[in-house]
Amino acid sequence: MVSAGINFDSLSRPAVDLAEELLELKRDRNAVILAHNYQVPELQDVADFVGDSLGLSYQAAKTDADVILFCGVHFMAETAKIINPTKRVILPDLDAGCSLSESCPPEKLAQFLEEHADKNYYVIAYINCSAGVKALADVICTSGNADKIVRAAPAHRNILFVPDQNLGAWVMERTGRKMDLWRGTCYVHVEFTARSINRIRQEYPDAPVVAHPECTYAVRMLADEVCSTEKMVTFCKESPAPEIIVVTEAGLLHRLRKEIPHKTFIPGPTDNCFCGECRFMKMNTLEKAYDALSNMEPEITLPESVRKRAEIPILRMLELSKQSSS
Ligand code: 13P
Numbered sequence: 621m622v623s624a625g626i627n628f629d630s631l632s633r634p635a636v637d638l639a640e641e642l643l644e645l646k647r648d649r650n651a652v653i654l655a656h657n658y659q660v661p662e663l664q665d666v667a668d669f670v671g672d673s674l675g676l677s678y679q680a681a682k683t684d685a686d687v688i689l690f691c692g693v694h695f696m697a698e699t700a701k702i703i704n705p706t707k708r709v710i711l712p713d714l715d716a717g718c719s720l721s722e723s724c725p726p727e728k729l730a731q732f733l734e735e736h737a738d739k740n741y742y743v744i745a746y747i748n749c750s751a752g753v754k755a756l757a758d759v760i761c762t763s764g765n766a767d768k769i770v771r772a773a774p775a776h777r778n779i780l781f782v783p784d785q786n787l788g789a790w791v792m793e794r795t796g797r798k799m800d801l802w803r804g805t806c807y808v809h810v811e812f813t814a815r816s817i818n819r820i821r822q823e824y825p826d827a828p829v830v831a832h833p834e835c836t837y838a839v840r841m842l843a844d845e846v847c848s849t850e851k852m853v854t855f856c857k858e859s860p861a862p863e864i865i866v867v868t869e870a871g872l873l874h875r876l877r878k879e880i881p882h883k884t885f886i887p888g889p890t891d892n893c894f895c896g897e898c899r900f901m902k903m904n905t906l907e908k909a910y911d912a913l914s915n916m917e918p919e920i921t922l923p924e925s926v927r928k929r930a931e932i933p934i935l936r937m938l939e940l941s942k943q944s945s946s
């Protein structure tokens with residue numbers, strides 16, 4: 621039964637059945653399911669690949685499936701479409717956006733670049749941005765390869781880093797390269813504070829803290845390791861500590877607990893009742909994923925001129941970075 625775009629059949633079925641039906645549909649459609657580390661557990665569990673933005677970009681680049689069901693946020697699915705113009709890219713919920721992407725509309729960036737033409741900026745865009753912004757960039761980076769990409773930037777050029785000021789500041793600290801930073805932030809990661817991290821450290825004095833570079837300077841200073849979500853998984857596997865404090869979106873804990881069941885993972889707390897979940901990432905559900913693959917919509921589409929221009933800095937990133945750095 622379908623009413624106002626909602627498939628009530630998929631809502632009424634038990635999750636296990638629905639997961640099995642989604643996998644069957646996936647085979648029929650010759651689709652691949654890619655899921656970000658922050659997706660709800662049911663989506664991570666049906667995915668062919670679960671990873672960070674960089675790993676997902678490589679998976680999207682190498683897939684020979686006809687359809688990509690992208691369980692992540694809009695800019696991630698858009699990236700997959702940019703490098704796969706002939707494939708159909710489906711996103712369970714088209715409203716799954718990102719506060720960082722929203723902070724940097726392409727028109728504003730274009731205006732800024734025009735007003736500062738004398739700077740002749742080399743634009744490095746964190747992958748958390750729209751296709752329109754990617755089309756204005758020289759190269760893309762992710763949290764998994766940002767320092768490598770910044771180190772490879774032409775030495776004589778001024779760099780403008782968009783849209784995350786925290787990740788940009790972190791890369792400046794690591795590389796020593798001065799950059800002008802766009803003032804965007806991730807609304808989830810800025811909720812972690814020095815006070816909340818100090819408090820949890822007192823409770824678990826022997827547990828190392830691993831934090832995402834989208835966190836503020838004060839939080840990064842308290843962390844034992846700062847890295848992408850994929851590198852967090854590696855850190856947690858390799859660390860001898862039995863308990864680890866994980867300062868990022870709460871969805872990563874599912875993968876950590878599944879892959880490293882003998883260790884305890886403590887979610888980084890905030891100072892308020894904020895749950896540490898990204899409301900955009902959590903818009904995707906198993907039901908919506910099933911309906912999307914069943915109806916082959918919502919589908920990501922792009923003007924070809926924007927897609928073609930946006931593909932250049934993504935391919936440059938993939939070439940500079942290679943899989944080993946994820
Ligand atoms: P990663 O690429 O490290 O998974 O980060 C993506 C993201 O959106 C962080 O908020």
Ligand code: SF4
Pocket residue numbers: 693717718719720721748806807808809834869898899900901
């Ligand atoms: Fe964007 Fe932050 Fe959500 Fe990541 S966690 S998708 S950066 S809003």
